[in-house]
Amino acid sequence: MPDCDHAAPITWEDAFAQEQAAVLGPGEDASRLEALCVSGGGIRSAAYCLGVLQALAQAGQLSRFHYLSTVSGGGYIGAWLQTLIGRVGVSGAERRLGGPEAAAPELRRLRRYTNWITPKVGALSLDTWTGVAIYLRNVLLNWLVYAPMFLLGALAAVFMRTVFYLLQDARLPGGHVLGGVLLAAATAGLLLAAAGGTHSIPSRRPRDNGEIDYLSERGALLTLLAPSLAWAFLVPPGIAPFWIWMHDGGLATRLALPALFMATCILGYVLAALMAPRPGPDQPAASYWPNLPAWCGASLAGAATIWAGLEIARRLSLDVSPELMAVAGPGWLLLSYAAMSAVHAGLRIAPPRLGPDENRDLGDLDSEWMARLTAQRLRAGVLWALFAFGALTLSRTLVFNATVYPAWVGVLVAGPLAAWVGKQAYTQVDALISGKPGLLKWELVLQVLSAVF
DSSP: OOTTOOOSSSOOOOOOOOOOHHHHHHOOOGGGOOOOEOOSSHHHHHHHHHHHHHHHTTTTGGGGSSSSEEEETTTHHHHHHHHHHHHHHHHHHHHHSSSSSSOOHHHHHHHSSSSSSSOOSTTOOOOHHHHHHHHHHHHHHHHHHHHHHHHHHHHHHHHHHOOOOOOTOOOOOTTHHHHHHHHHHHHHHHHHHHHHHHHSSSGGEEEETTTTOOHHHHHHIIIIHHHHHHHHHHHHHHHGGHHHHHHHHOHHHHHHHHHHHHHHHHHHHHHHHHHHHHTTTOOOOOOOOOGGHHHHHHHHHHHHHHHHHHHHHTOOTTTTTTHHHHHHHHHHHHHHHHHHHHHHHHHHHOOOOOOOOOOOOOOHHHHHHHHHHHHHHHHHHHHHHHHHHHHIHHHHHHHOOGGGHHHHOOOOOHEEEEEEHHHHTTTTTTHHHTOOOHHHHHHHHHHHHHHHH
């Protein structure tokens, strides 16, 4: 290597050439350079890599490597190997690692403490009981943070059911006024969602140098998703004071809510069309009015979905209406958006391409955009239905129905059994590598037990 006091810096190529000459000798081919890379993963990685080093030593292959690269846990065994080579040389290291000699004390210690969280295993081991105590402490501290949030979610479902029950039976003073206020707020949310969704599809967004200025994720949340959820979650308690009237009334009363949905959606579309900016360099001519008939047909499909849900609810007892509305009401109303979006995507007139030289089809962009918005709404509705069902229907059935008590035993046993099966299945390294069919059976059993739990 050159003198460090030399004023002129050297290039990377020069430095590499000098290193190559020092490692291989002058004029040797750099393609002969080989490196041994030892991966990370804590103390278990060090133990695993020890086995690899022993196999290389037994085959006399350690001397072929010119570089050693380690990371994290691999640094434990890599540093020890470098120290051993520095003391006894490569051949001596191969004898120590691959020969019949007794393992070095540090290697015995490494193997002994591979299970580093609980080095001494066994039911009565102090390490085992310390691990149990640490686990219980951490679980308790975590649940002190998360359990109140889960309980708040459960109370939201209970609150919606209770409000519907009280308003349905006129047990709250001014129930009709409260219901009217909730319906007005829900309608405002639906109007905003309809107008925002009409204006925000890609083919109607402004453009900057030919590129579409898509609605931001935050903007979509505030102007599209949140108003849709407001409509879905405010309508069930909003119609509660009028539910008996809708439940036992004639066709006109049963069509009131679907008609409100359809009229509001059409009004939102018209408002978006009227407020749309004039066509210009950054704003193409948007096809609002040619697609108005398609939007009306789509609104009719959404209204029909709502009407079908109300007809199903009418055929059930008034006693189950509060819980039914709390569990399935929001999801069904969000399903009406999905029906509306599907029909609109099928009936609408596809917009023109971005330009004569462009291959991007705005119709496909619009369809994909509407599908993703629909997916967000459906996801919210399904997750709420599952959570409310667990908080209301399922919990009551499991707690107050003695005939299902044996199911508790199965549920509680399924969790630990799934953990045991997973450990048995995924420690079969040979089966995993060879792809034996037995491992697939274990995986199926594991999935079933996890679902039961």
